[in-house]
Amino acid sequence: MEKKDHLIKMEGNTRSSSFSETTADYSYPFPGMFDFSQGDQKDSLGFMELLGTQDFCPANSLFDLPQITTPQVLPTTSIDMAKEYSFNPSTPNSSSISSASSEAVNEEPHTDNKAAADQQEEDNGHDQPKPKKGLKANQKRKKTTEKKLREPRFAFMTKSEVDHLEDGYRWRKYGQKAVKNSPFPRSYFRCTSASCNVKKRVERCVSDPGIVVTTYEGQHTHLSPLLSPLMLPPPPPPPPTTAPNSIIMPRTLFSQYQQQQGLRPFADNQGCNLGFSTPNGTNWSFLNERWFCSPAGGSALMTDHGLLQDIVPSNMLKQG
């Protein structure tokens, strides 16, 4: 299997997020992107978690991280990151869900209200001519537009010959658009699960057609059909010496773990990767409000998830 270079970028949930929609912006490394090809991180079980499994932990912790809204303003070093996001008292009790998840929850009332409003609009307009297809579509579009303002997004660059990378979820393609300044179209996918409105966009990098840029939006409200129970975050933080090769730890549990283990922050040689390392060499990386453990020398815990393993860079699985 060819070696694949991967870049992962977290994308904020605000409209002001400067992760440009244009393909032209894919032609250079994303600012603020985490390059997991660096450092000692060898695998990423958390990838599946990143793709939308739920944060099962309660959220009140000294290390309860606020929602990252604009990756471009992310601190360039993990030390700065830790300074900035540690001990944030603003959201000590910010519900029982992570901010990313809470967005989905928070939006529900809006969605309901909006839906009710839309329903009322429809009722008020019942004597009007039947709206064109476009108008009806537009009502939905307004809702989705509002949703778009809240849903966290994160993009992955994956070197792959396959456009639509298997990530353990089932997707339905609902659109395709030609992209300006790019010979490659952009495809739009939606999770086929009825209650799940996660979307993703897939397109090829204009400067390197071998790179597929996949942008996920929202969080899955269900587990991946291919997700093993092994991939659920462990209830108690395991000691690093006996930790699985790769585990996912919700941020709040990580907070406790961090304090217990005295983790030291580290950054990769590009200064854009963040995480903590334990005295015995276990590395923790922060991504999408969760911490991913990648003990040095460990082999991949990840079972076969099809092309997910294509998404998860091989050089994360096997350094060098």
Next chain:
DNA sequence: CGAGTTTGACCAGCGC
């Protein structure tokens, strides 16, 4: 026949 894909049309947002 159901699920998924294709594709033209539509609309909102944004920049000029």
Next chain:
DNA sequence: GCGCTGGTCAAACTCG
């Protein structure tokens, strides 16, 4: 205001 672009819809189509 206008044009461009991104995002979405939905009918038609394909496939198993």
